[in-house]
Amino acid sequence: MNDKDTRNKRLEELLRKARLPEPSPQLQERITDAAKRAWNQSPLELPWLIPVRRLVVSAAAAVVLIGLANIISDRALSRWGASAYAADQQLGGVEPLPEIPYNPFVRRLVSLGIRSSVIDASSLSSHVESLKRVLDEAPQSGAANPPNPDNGRSGLILSPPSANSYS
């Protein structure tokens, strides 16, 4: 036993010259009475009820959360509903896509793509033919309305050097 242990022993002996009071009989009576009253008041709680109750509460919370998420989602998408309906009307039966293309050429391409749901040799060949037709028309329609180079001139293109220039 080292010196520290001896000193601790001596200190413990000193501390043991006092003692902690034990609970009195009056306190025992008071506390056991209160505990028995609580025993009679609190209903019998079966152990298996605890997980069942937790499960029910969790399910209810999940239903509330999903309902709230649906409401928020509906509200957020409602402003897109009207424009999607208008686009559908314009396309004439073409199902609305998440992103409706506005270019008439692309719109025609999309409508062709949507119609070609049947996969057999004849329908596929006719679909390819129609696609080819549309694609052939595309450069012609582009050539019919060529961009005006004068109007579309960039401000960055320098004018040719004149006689008054320093160079």
Next chain:
Amino acid sequence: MDKNLAENELRAALASDDPAAVELLWNCYASDLFAFLQAVLRSRHDAEDVLQTVFVRIVRKRHRLAGARCLDAYVYRIARNEASRLARCRKKEQTVRVESESWLMVRQSRPEPSDLVEQLQAALARLPQPQREVIVMKVYKERTFLDISRLLGLPANTVASRYRYGMEKLRTLLGNLIS
């Protein structure tokens, strides 16, 4: 009565919802809990009030207690929580503690001057709560470090170091009495 036997009897009474479990609870834990609460709260009156709250709470949670792996650790956990709650309330209410209230007593078998008891109480009261509760459980309830670590849910090394630091502080505070 053997501790395990008493605990088994208590478990059976709790499981069968027998109100006699209250008396068994008292016999098993009241003395130790009262000492522990006095060490934590440094007040006999507060310890009495908290002990009552602890017993009522145990009774309300009796089915969980019946299924607890360590009954005594569960009971100590409730006592510790209730003591902390009271301490927080006191802090919030800015209640001034009556320092003169005695929670240590003179031994009947070896009467000592009351002055000594007051000095011991004052020295213990100046220790931080974690060190004080370990020293009280070790010295006055003769618990081992392993026991204390299990009851308080702490590593045994932590309990041992709290005891060591607490004893060092006490040695400084009670230097004149040790010689």
